[in-house]
Amino acid sequence: MIHVLVGCRQLLATAWRMDRIRTIGSIVLMVCGALAAPLLAVGLGAMTDAVVAGDWRAGAWYGVLVAVLAIVTLTFSHFAHVLYFELSELAEIDFDRKLIELSNGAVGIAHHEQADQADSLTVLQRESRRFRTGLEALFGGVSLLLAMVVTAVLLARLHPLLLLLPLAAIPPLYTGRLAERRLDAAKTATAEPIRLSLNLFNLATSSRHAGEVRVFRLEEQLRRRRTELWARGTAGLHRAQTAAAATQVAGQLVFAAAYVGGVLLILRDATTGRHSVGAVVLAVALAAQVNQQVTTAVALMQDLLRMASTYRRMERLGTAVAVPDTSSAGQVPPDRLRAGIVFDGVEFRYPATDAVALRDVDLALPAGSVVAIVGENGAGKTTLVKLLCGFYQPTRGRVLVDGVDLRELPIEAWRQRISAGFQDFVRYELLARQAVGVGNLAQIDDAAAVQAALDRARSSDVLTHLAEGLETQLGKSYADGAELSGGQWQKLALGRALMRETPLLLVLDEPTSALDPEAEHGLFERYAEQSRRVAATTGAITLLVSHRFSTVRMADQIIVVRDGQIAEMGSHAELVRADGQYAELYALQARVYQ
Secondary structure: HHHHHHHHHHHHHHHHHOOOOHHHHHHHHHHHHHHHHHHHHHHHHHHHHHHOOOOHHHHHHHHHHHHHHHHHHHHHHHHHHHHHHHHHHHHHHHHHHHHHHHHHOOOHHHHHHHHHHHHHHHHHHHHHHHHHHHHHHHHHHHHHHHHHHHHHHHHHHHOHHHHHHHOOOOHHHHHHHHHHHHHHHHHHOOOOHHHHHHHHHHHHHHHHHHHHHHHHOHHHHHHHHHHHHHHHHHHHHHHHHHHHHHHHHHHHHHHHHHHHHHHHHHHHHHOOOOOOHHHHHHHHHHHHHHHHHHHHHHHHHHHHHHHHHHHHHHHHHHHHHHOOOOOEEEEEEEOOOOOEEEEEEEEEOOOOOOOOOEEEEEEEOOOEEEEEEEOOOOOHHHHHHHHHOOOOOEEEEEEOOOOHHHHHHHOOOOOOOOEEEEEOOOOOEOOOOOHHHHHHHHHOOHHHHHHHHHHHHHOOOHHHHHHHHOEEEEEOOOOOEEEOHHHHHHHHHHHHHHOOOOOHHHHHHOOOOOOOOHHHHHHHHHHHHHHHHHHHHOOEEEEEEEHHHHHOOOEEEHHHHHHEEEEEEHHHHHHHHHHHHHHHHHHHHHHHHO
16 A cells, blocks of 8 residues: 555656646546535435425425536546546656656666566556556545545434445455556566567568568568467466456455445335435435445556556666766766777676676777777677677776776766767668767757768768758658668768767777678778877777678777687787688688679
C-alpha cells in the first residue's frame, strides 16, 4: 500500500506540474460527480416517503433535486474526463521525456546491451500509454473515498451493522492487489519474447531491410518466428490474467454475500415498522452504490498499482543506469594533446558476462598521430573505441589522457572534444543540413559550416541528388521526404563526423563499409592529410578502425588486435617486414582485390 501511495503522489505531482488548472478542475468535477450519487439515494428515499404520505408538492421538489443530482452524476465525470485526457497526454509526453533521459542520459551504454534492463525499457515503453487510466484512477480514487465516507454515514443512520458493509470491500481489494502483483510479474517474465517479437516485426516491415528479406525469402521465417515468440509471450500473460481473474472473483464473492445480507437486514426492519418505505429505497440504493463503489475501487486499485509499479520500475532502471560522477572539478580536457592517450594494463569484461573482451592491453597513441586498428571481426577493435569514448570503464587498468585518468575528466566535456563516425551510423530523418549539422550542435543552422564538413568528407556530391540541397527533408517518414541509398546516408554520416574542426580525438570506426575499397582508400588518405593539419593545432589523434588492411597503410601506426590482445604494432613497412599476421592478411586481401 505504501508503494501505491508513493505512486499516487508521483502521479499527482506530474499532473500538477503539467497543468495546475486542469488538475484542480478534474478533481473538483470528479468529487462533485461522486458525492452526488449518495445524495441522489437520499433524495430518492425522501421522494418515496413524500409520495407515500401523499405530499405531492414535497415529492415534486425532491424529484427535481433527484433529477439535478442525476445530471451532476452523469455529466460532471464526463467533463472531468475531457480535462484529464488532456492532462494524460501531457503526462505521457513528460514520461517519455524521462524515459529518453534514462535511455540516453547515462554516462555509458551498458544498459542498452544488458537483457534485463532492455526488458525494463520494453515494459516502460508499453506502460507509458496508460497514463489516462492512471489519472482517472487517481482522481476517481479521491472522489470515491469521499463518496464512501458519505455513504458509510448514511448507512450508519439506517443500522449500525451496515457500517460493516464497506469493510467487506477489504477482501476484493486485497485479492485485486494479489492479482496485479501476478500480472506485473508476468509482464517482466514475458518481456523478452515480446521484445524479440516486436523486433522481428520491425525487421519484417522495414523498408530498409525489404530487399534482403525478399531475396532470401525470409518472410515466412520471420512471420513464423514472430508468431511463436508472440504466442509464448501472450500465453504467459493469458495464464497470469486467468489466475488474476479467479483471485479477484473470490474477493468479489465475499462482498456479494455481505451486500445481500445488508439488504435483507433493512427489509426485516421495514417489515417490523422500524423503517419507512423510503428508508428501504435508500438502503437498496446505497447498498447498490456500495457494490459499485467496491467494484470501482478494485478496478481503480489495479490501475493505481500498475502505475505505482511503472514508477518503481522507472526508479529501478534509473538506479541501474546511474553512474556516480567521479570527475574532479579541477580536471578538464586539455586544449591540446601533448603526450597522447595511453592504455595502461587495461582489461575489460562486458557486464553480466564472464568473457574477457580485452586483456593486458598496454598501448600508446602519440599526440598528433594517425593510428589504424585492424583485426578480424570480434577481435576487440570496437571495444577499444568504446573505452576511448567513455561508453564503458575498464574492468582493470586505466586509460590516460596526457597522464590523467579518463575517469577523472568530466565525460561530457571529453566527448565535446571527440568527433566520431561509426559503422552503425544513424539515419537522421531531418533536413539534410541538420542531419549533418548535429555533429556540432552549435553550427547546426550554419549552412556554410555544414557544406565545409561535407567537402572535407568528400560527400558534397550527395547534394546534387537532393531537390532542395541542404534544405531537403530526408526520410520516408515524411510524405515529401527524400530516401537515400546506403552509401549516400553514410556520406552524410561522414560529413557529420567532420563537423568539429578541432577535436582532440577523431574516431572512424569502419565508417566506410558501404563504400568500395578504392573509395575507402582514397577517403582514408584524405582523412590522414586533414588529421595532420588538425594535429598541428590540437595534437589530435585520428583513430581509423577497419578490417581492410590495404586501406590503412598510410597510418603512422598500425595496431593488430587478436582475441582481445595487441598482437602486433608498428608502421606498415615494419609489420610487413615482421612477416606476422598483418603481413599474411595484407597479402591475402591484396590478392583478392587484384
